[in-house]
Amino acid sequence: MTREEVLDIFSKTEAMLTGHFRLTSGKHSNRYFQCAQVLQHPQYTGMLCQELAKDFADQGVQTVIGPAMGGIIVSYEVGRALGVRSIFTERENGKMALRRNFHIEPGEKVLVVEDVITTGGSVAEVIEVVKALGGEVVGVGVLVDRSNGKADLGVPTKALLTVTVETYEPDNCPLCAQGLPAIKPGSRQVP
Template identity: 75%
Template sequence: MLSQNEVVKIFQDSGALLSGHFRLTSGRHGDRYFQCALVLQHPNYTETLCRELAERFQGEGVSAVIGPAMGGIIVSYETARALGVRSLFTERENGMMKLRRGFSIEPGEKVLVVEDVVTTGGSVREVIEVVRGLGGEVVGAGVLVDRSNGTVDLGVRTEALLTMEVVSYEPEECPLCRQGIPAIKPGSRT
């Protein structure tokens, strides 16, 4: 089993755990940011992390792994590969999370939901509802990073490889702003 320190080292070595002054998607500011795409660009790191997720759900009868686009696609694929099962992903269509592209879930099929990073868990909960709405059974959720420090409740068994609290501030209360350090907006939603 990978330790939290080993997971942090993988994120640091790949440049995926950033330190500085960041304007987050929520509008809040923080001093740490997880850019999972930077770790997932390395197949060896991705295989190591997703194999660990897969091992945590061995013996659960999983026949498919699903994640939300974009962040969950690679995690779904590599975790499914480690389990020897199908990999699916959901996408937003008109603001709603949906299963598209001819993917299907059979009634009673045991499905593992995965994601790269959770903060509030909103996307993962939407994927869980898609699976259940199609009659699938969600066996759990696996995430690479839980930024809520374990406080997010997804309503299913949840396994996170790295659990930590990422402190954030309203811009008017941000100590980094008070120091005059410019905030940058990383990520895919710039």
């Protein structure tokens, strides 16, 4: 699948937004990727996740894991494409955790997936959960890397779409200086 084909899917589903946004990281941006708009379409989700799975098909992946919310569907579809189980982490008392009697065995080869990364913070937390349980993280797969490849997760990372999106600290945001209200379209609330 080419970059243009991936962009076409994001465009058709109106998953690329422009405006003034508060990101989960707390930073501001003039562009936002609302992957939920893509993930509501099983045919597109399947295509994207099959493509992402190809990058890890020879890694011996036994389990795919993603953070709730954005990583759940991606994990499920990548797991389906690889023929392995899919699980997810959730926040418990503000900290990423494995719940619902999910488990990871020592030495188990695990692929971490996510819909979008900007700083990679949530994915880094999932990696730590896997490692703390003795799992081996074979890589990270994401639909959209907003960091333009700058998020260093310490493992091989593959993205279907790598983009440069300007981000600003809230106290140095030109959009705020213009008086444009910032909106938070994602699933997690930030102050």
